[in-house]
Ligand SMILES: Nc1ncnc2c1ncn2[C@@H]1O[C@H](COP(=O)(O)OP(=O)(O)OP(=O)(O)O)[C@@H](O)[C@H]1O
């Protein structure tokens with residue numbers, strides 16, 4: 109394929125026009141032309157202006173092309189850049205860029221064989237290579253996504269410090285501006301991002317919609333019950349079991365613990381008590397026999413006595429309820445008897461084997477139920493509920509602070525919350541197939557909060573116009589957190605829109621490049637041949653040359669992705685590939701620092717008016 113040198117064609121047409129003007133001006137052509145002086149004047153004027161315009165155009169294009177190494181990422185000043193005007197209704201701005209075609213790929217391969225280009229590579233090795241963008245910069249324009257396409261979900265991938273959070277913030281800001289419900293899960297706890305998003309909410313006049321949940325500031329945080337939504341006991345037990353080790357060796361333990369939790373949850377439900385993390389902890393691992401005793405009383409198997417009364421009072425206090433009913437309905441009683449029998453069997457045999465099989469549940473419950481965080485997660489009427497978030501249009505921010513609180517706690521709460529949300533979405537979908545939650549979910553460092561039903565979340569969410577945007581680091585750590593490559597790939601393959609920043613890992617890069625079209629590209633290869641010398645002296649001569657090899661390859665290859673500068677990405681959207689520069693919204697000098705304010709004594713996230 110031939111590379112189009114736009115500036116050359118502009119230059120030659122400019123020069124041709126200028127030559128004609130010279131002919132007309134000097135009168136060389138007058139002898140051949142029978143035009144009146146008026147027409148000659150008009151023609152001279154047209155050729156001169158045409159020549160000037162084409163020459164200026166070619167100069168601009170030439171400068172752009174010779175500045176291949178110059179342009180980098182760009183900043184948007186939230187005030188001076190009229191962001192609102194740039195964001196068209198129903199669309200999302202992702203940056204400035206152009207449609208990436210095989211011509212661009214060819215140009216990269218051509219440049220690769222130029223000395224200057226290899227110098228640019230050397231110069232920009234650390235900071236990435238701007239050439240990928242600059243080969244098409246003369247056609248750069250704003251690139252938008254349809255809001256409607258977001259239900260196909262999006263993945264932002266990139267190695268550390270290349271701009272994943274900056275890209276996420278750009279999308280979050282626009283979701284806030286659209287006045288839609290937003291959920292942000294930030295496993296790491298990035299103060300800058302928190303401040304940015306709160307500023308965005310304020311700017312959009314939505315600070316009263318902002319609900320903040322934080323493991324790092326529990327006394328200032330809204331409360332949230334991660335077991336709020338469920339259809340049956342197994343929904344809750346599987347949610348907790350998802351925090352246990354998932355490898356094959358641990359499976360018998362995880363399965364056993366899940367069965368125990370199901371029986372206990374059923375026992376509590378048989379007493380009309382909603383299971384919480386604390387109740388499940390207490391009645392699975394500490395006082396299962398008490399639950400059996402209360403059930404015997406409630407199902408009229410045994411008469412009331414002092415021991416039963418004591419157990420009942422303790423449950424009333426722990427569950428924060430007024431009374432426990434005696435079941436009179438015969439049909440329901442029979443069903444509840446079944447749960448009772450299962451639980452009694454379990455309690456009667458809860459010996460050494462039971463303790464061994466459930467040993468890994470204890471630390472999980474301790475992490476979630478201890479101290480102030482325990483209070484937040486076990487409130488009967490929590491401040492944050494998905495119902496409220498979706499239908500009252502909230503901006504819910506989960507600041508999980510894995511840095512201070514450890515992966516187990518932050519990942520644990522994130523996983524539970526997402527599964528609770530999945531249940532809510534499933535319920536809404538079952539209730540009405542046409543429901544559109546318009547909930548925009550953004551999960552930074554998503555591998556920290558992955559659970560076995562993640563793909564299910566993505567599929568169900570799409571059906572209810574719930575849009576999930578996942579950001580992932582591409583370090584090996586992140587991949588191993590996803591436990592297996594195949595699990596990671598399955599999640600990735602469920603995201604339609606992909607925004608890949610710099611990705612040096614070959615395997616991850618392939619999940620993008622393989623989706624790009626292929627074309628015949630002339631790649632060049634250095635050749636080195638040795639032949640017998642014809643002149644005297646030495647017996648052999650060497651010959652260094654270059655050979656052009658046409659090859660069918662993807663229009664974006666892994667080495668392109670590995671060399672992108674900060675804030676630059678390849679985008680795959682609706683089957684097309686774009687090269688984009690992502691704007692970083694400039695921070696104001698004096699901005700409201702939410703992170704700092706959270707720490708101040710007069711603040712409480714529960715008072716909606718900050
Ligand atoms: N689009 C951009 N334009 C200009 N600078 C950028 C852009 N994106 C990122 N940067 C710069 O890079 C820094 C890191 O960006 P960001 O925090 O988004 O990276 P990250 O990929 O989320 O990093 P981490 O892996 O640590 O979470 C920013 O503070 C900013 O200085």
Ligand SMILES: [Mg+2]
Nearest residue numbers: 272273274552
């Ligand atoms: Mg980040």
